[in-house]
Amino acid sequence: MFTVDIRIQQPYAASTTFDLQASFALAPGQCLGIMGASGSGKTTLLHSIAGLLMPSSGVIRSGDHVWFDHKQAIQLPPWQRRVGLVFQDGRLFPHMSVEQNLRYGMPTGMARIVLPEVVDVLAIQSLLKRKPSQLSGGEKQRVAIGRALLRQPSVLLMDEPLSGLDDRLKQQVLPYIKQVIATFGLPTLYVSHVGDEVAEVADEVLTLAQGVLRQAK
């Protein structure tokens, strides 16, 4: 079980404070969707889970492993958290081939999620030797998802993975995302500002507004 119970407070604009509270648990294979407008704190939440930002208080736990505990002063750096974060813009490394990108985060030793399976599920076999600059937007996002999976994550975080794509490409990539969630059985957090997209991918949808997560109607 992957559990998050955190509060993030950050100075925002002149004299206001951004305040976000999030509390949820994710079972293996469960996909929780979070929908919210731009600036509602979706990315901040994901970055806090990934260790790129430090929450003000609370606990983040992956099974028995504590990633963050404010009271016990535990704050694992991002590279020690088994997290698969798919960014809005893919963020593929431009100087590496697709295969090198995919292998970048792979731990040494036994792996549950292996390269041939990921390549197969995401249908990126023909792209392996290419550079990111030679890929379309949809292909880039599929590679980014594959790269995050091969990190062998305890949780998969998807930060608006379709936001940079046009409708045609979105419809192409969406089935791959659903396939990934179904195949690899990872607890997944999928955030987007597009309600339909979240509803199509997630088992349960929460909305993020005014710093609070609520059950979507």
Added chain:
Amino acid sequence: MWSLSPAEIDIVLLSLKVAACCVLVLLLPAIGMAWLLARKHFWGHALLDALVHLPMVLPPVVLGYMLLVLLGRRGWIGSWLYEQFHIQLTFHWWGAVIASAVMAFPLMVRAIRQALMQVNPLLEQAAQTLGATPIKTFFSITLPLSYHGVLTGGILAFSRSLGEFGATITFAGNLEGETRTLPLAIYSLTQSPEGDAAALRLVMLSVLVSVFALLASQWLEHRLLRSQR
């Protein structure tokens, strides 16, 4: 007129050796300093930045003199080096390397810093979420993406070292076969009534070596950028 004497060939080889060593000596400190100035914000940043760039605005002779005070045989550090390890930098080709390295340092730092600033920090963030420690991130993402800056900095430092005169003659001296690099040799020849033809030959050679170095850098940079695309 155009054939080189063995002594002149030695001068060219010495100059190339000094310039190559200058680049090698500078590589790590320049990358470190460029990273510090490009990525870290700390108290005294502006002062450090100014100090790094000082050799670009100070007369080279002043720097040569400062090196003499610091690293000369009776200098603060130089006397200790001599007493402990019998290392004497003045009148030694390593002295010429150090003099040109000090002069070339800001050029190399500037080129690498510019390149580092162009690397998208979000890529480094992505690498860290993929399990890369900051050191692995630096060597696998940051540095490869700023190779062109390292290359440009290296060529600039090499060229600066080939042309270095004031600090070298003040600190390392003008010792034939040891510290008399191309510019010092040209200077010495212009002081001799018989030296015009030889000076001209060395001047032409200097121009040739510098143009070759610049063309080589452009070719390498082009190849590197093409391989990264």
